[in-house]
Amino acid sequence: MRASPSPLAFRRRSGPRVRFAAGVLLPVTLVACVSDRPATGPSQPVTGDAVSIQSFAFVPPNLSVVSGTTVTWTNQDAEQHTVTSDDGHSFESSAFGQGQTFQVTAGAPGTYTYTCRIHPFMHGTLTVTAQ
Ligand SMILES: [Cu+2]
Numbered sequence: 001m002r003a004s005p006s007p008l009a010f011r012r013r014s015g016p017r018v019r020f021a022a023g024v025l026l027p028v029t030l031v032a033c034v035s036d037r038p039a040t041g042p043s044q045p046v047t048g049d050a051v052s053i054q055s056f057a058f059v060p061p062n063l064s065v066v067s068g069t070t071v072t073w074t075n076q077d078a079e080q081h082t083v084t085s086d087d088g089h090s091f092e093s094s095a096f097g098q099g100q101t102f103q104v105t106a107g108a109p110g111t112y113t114y115t116c117r118i119h120p121f122m123h124g125t126l127t128v129t130a131q
Contacts, residue, residue: 058124
């Protein structure tokens, strides 16, 4: 069992386009033990520290990083996108456009699903492992 990540487990990086929801938008916490189960869902995690947003998709769709890693999303599309954690508090970007990036430093280990607020059909997963 691992403790549920606290809302402050993710630290914002400097930059005007990066913001975090100040409050808890949804009273949802990650289920304990979520990091202990095998990866499930549509894609296996890929290690690295970067996600490309291209053709209305997060690539790779499931990125695995060690806690403490700074993860960078880069928007390659002409459309604006966001990176918004489904739990409502771990991370949330503003809408950002082509060539722009969003960064977070991965906090507590766990599996964080996220979406684009503008295009709810876009789904990604950030898998954070212990150091
Ligand atoms: Cu989008």
